[in-house]
């Protein structure tokens with residue numbers, strides 16, 4: 718039984734994956750490497766995503782991302798937590814703005830910023 722057709726997002730190749738249930742086992746095809754096999758299976762059992770977002774403070778807009786993929790079901794809650802980061806604080810690239818967000822083991826790290834023009 719076909720469960721899902723999707724694109725592997727692990728690397729830029731973007732293989733088209735077909736995920737099926739055959740004899741109670743999840744089978745992935747279309748992947749060029751085993752990372753796609755893992756990704757395809759996790760899309761059915763526990764889909765995860767890296768979350769990217771921004772923090773707006775008085776002078777700068779900071780870009781952030783989670784250091785690990787987090788369960789897809791926690792993406793909106795994660796964004797809510799990121800938006801609570803104090804906007805008066807100033808950061809450098811690579812700083813951890815939040816540790817172990819929502820007990821996922823992922824930190825939120827600053828990846829870039831740009832200055833606001835007044």
Ligand code: SF4
Nearest residue numbers: 725728731732750753
């Ligand atoms: S299956 Fe492998 S080669 Fe294909 S997109 Fe995923 S990681 Fe890249």
